[in-house]
Amino acid sequence: MATRNGPRTEPRTPLSRDRVLRAAVKVADEGGIESLTMRRLAEELGAEAMSLYYHVAKKEDVLDGIVGVIAGEINEAVGRIDVPSQGAAWKAAVRQRILTARQVFLRHPWAPRVFETRTDVSPAVVQYFDALIGLMRDGGFSNDLAHHALHALGSRALGFTQEMFDPGDGTGDESAAMLDAMAEQLPHLVGMLREIAHDDPDSTLGWCDDQTEFEFGLDLILDGLDRMRETA
Amino acid sequence: MATRNGPRTEPRTPLSRDRVLRAAVKVADEGGIESLTMRRLAEELGAEAMSLYYHVAKKEDVLDGIVGVIAGEINEAVGRIDVPSQGAAWKAAVRQRILTARQVFLRHPWAPRVFETRTDVSPAVVQYFDALIGLMRDGGFSNDLAHHALHALGSRALGFTQEMFDPGDGTGDESAAMLDAMAEQLPHLVGMLREIAHDDPDSTLGWCDDQTEFEFGLDLILDGLDRMRETA
DNA sequence: GGCCCGAACTTACCTTGTACGATATTGCGC
DNA sequence: GCGCAATATCGTACAAGGTAAGTTCGGGCC
Incomplete structure (x- = not known):
């Protein structure tokens, strides 16, 4: 009855916890962490969602595993420092x-x-x-x-x-007018934002x-x- | 056809964005943030899930609103400082x-x-x-x-x-033996944990x-x- | 060949967010 | 009081996502 990928096609590399976790990182890299669902992850691996459960206990376990993968990447990088x-x-x-x-x-x-x-x-x-x-x-x-x-x-x-605080990418635009509007409510903040001109609009990780x-x-x-x- | 709370019972205080948000805080306080679902929130208010959507746009809006409530609580508290x-x-x-x-x-x-x-x-x-x-x-x-x-x-x-780092509430117990087991893999960490004795097991917010x-x-x-x- | 067992798959259930339209309730000019 | 529009609430239903249970497949071993 020919399953999705036929019974006699190429053997397909078997799953493994490691392969699953690496795929999870890949999915998150490409579509953000909210795109990481069990079904999407399975798709990435050419498998079915439930097949993953043979290698990981539950989704939480995938997240835990991801931390391990990233931490491993970090350890590898810092390990080269001498x-x-x-x-x-x-x-x-x-x-x-x-x-x-x-x-x-x-x-x-x-x-x-x-x-x-x-x-x-x-x-x-x-x-x-x-x-x-x-x-x-x-x-x-x-x-x-x-x-x-x-x-x-x-x-x-x-x-x-x-960061708890994101000066909304204060790039010119309409935000100058907005600053005026807020000036009396937030005198110190507006004064600060006006002065620092926010001259470094690059390389952000998370919020500002x-x-x-x-x-x-x-x-x-x-x-x-x-x-x-x-x-x- | 007698709805859940009959048509002619006591009038029931009307919903409002503010009441919804305060109820949300209450639910989270009592059952943790993961217990905060739209249905649970509605239940808390004696209403139906979909009724909330007249006062908040979507669940994200509830979360945003919660931040406002808590921040308001903070502002009120610090406002009394002179x-x-x-x-x-x-x-x-x-x-x-x-x-x-x-x-x-x-x-x-x-x-x-x-x-x-x-x-x-x-x-x-x-x-x-x-x-x-x-x-x-x-x-x-x-x-x-x-x-x-x-x-x-x-x-x-x-x-x-x-905190990224939680010395697992190192209260005596079996953790002493565990420390021995890890001692060679993690000499500095184990040495540190052994010495600081972790003598303050109270008042934690989040992790340690x-x-x-x-x-x-x-x-x-x-x-x-x-x-x-x-x-x- | 018959059997076992690990690995993968199928089906299906349950929770949760929320779209849509029906219904109930309220406020207000008469 | 009365009717009617605005306001507020509800019922139904669907889609997405996690995952429990049972099923199938294939390969090694007697």
């Missing part, structure tokens, strides 16, 4: 590591949201953090300070931030999270930690 | 404001996730940021520095952070975001900004 980290060099080492991890997220703009919604940590992520702690220890951090540092960095440690701002915040924290390290 | 903010006092003023906002999120643990997924900013949130900028200006911040500051704070400006760690990170950033303000 710079000194002893003493004062810790800061540059951590900085480079984080910015390298960030590169991966820039390739997968949907990934931050997935990372944030995961409740149990993947081994690959834990591994990443372990190495980061190692660098801090090299710099003379106490375990206590390293712990605080991880919390202080939060998602920034992995290379992304979630451009490279310059990311590095500003990162350096602010790293500098603060460095001071604590020295006075300890 | 402390000096000129010059060096800016830091204490901002600090208090943020920690006050945080109190609201501690009452609605599901809210951070909703805030993060909103793409267009609510007026109430913008208003909150405007006031925050005002405080920084009082402290002598340039508009440029205030802008950087907002990005550096990110969601912390509103009172919450998203306890008050102490929040304040540590917040102060780290505020102190850094304060230094920049002075040297400017």
Whole structure:
């Protein structure tokens, strides 16, 4: 009765958890995370939705797996870094590591949201953090300070931030008139937006999270930690 | 034909966008954000799912509205604060404001996730940021520095952070044995966890975001900004 | 050949968002 | 009070998506 792909066609590479997860990343890369449905994923693999359940427990499991794949990509990237980290060099080492991890997220703009919604940590992520702690220890951090540092960095440690604030791509347009309208309600905000002219309309990750701002915040924290390290 | 609540029973307070949104917050407070469905929401209001659509455009609109309600709650809370903010006092003023906002999120643990997924900013949130900028200006911040500051704070400006790292509530139990098992794979992490003993198992918001760690990170950033303000 | 079993597939169910049109209710000029 | 338009609510129904259960297929082993 000739199923969709006939019984006697080419053998078709078998599914596997790994293949499923990689396909999931591909689908998300192409159509965004909301396009990732079990049916779409199956289609990508030339299979049926229910066949996936032989390799993953449920959709949550796919999301968990995706985090692992991305974290693996990050670990691979940072693993190639070889710079000194002893003493004062810790800061540059951590900085480079984080910015390298960030590169991966820039390739997968949907990934931050997935990372944030995961409740149990993947081994690959834990591994990443372990190495980061190692660098801090090299710099003379106490375990206590390293712990605080991880919390202080939060998602920034992995290379992304979630911005609460998006000055709506204030590109000329009609927004100038809009600013006038809001000026009395929001004097400080409008004053600020008017002045900063928003002259960097490129490279955003999520909402207004451009490279310059990311590095500003990162350096602010790293500098603060460095001071604590020295006075300890 | 006696509808669910009979045609002649007590008049039932009419729906309204505001009532719908408040009910939505209530449902989320009681059952978590995933329990918030249009049917459940209607039930809470003693109405039918489709009736809600007269007052809100779609579910996304409900989520947007929820953000407004919570932000309103925050604005109300911080509005009662009256402390000096000129010059060096800016830091204490901002600090208090943020920690006050945080109190609201501690009452609605599901809210951070909703805030993060909103793409267009609510007026109430913008208003909150405007006031925050005002405080920084009082402290002598340039508009440029205030802008950087907002990005550096990110969601912390509103009172919450998203932690990427959850040391699994390392309360004694079996986790001690687990630590031994991981010790060689993750030497730095295990060493850290062993030492910090994790002696504060209370007051978490989201993942391991306890008050102490929040304040540590917040102060780290505020102190850094304060230094920049002075040297400017 | 008959049997077992892993892998993939088929069907079908349930939840959830929401379009559409019918119905009920309210406010208001007379 | 009365009728009628505006306002508000409801009932029905469908589509998308996750997934439970049972079924089929093919290849290795006796």
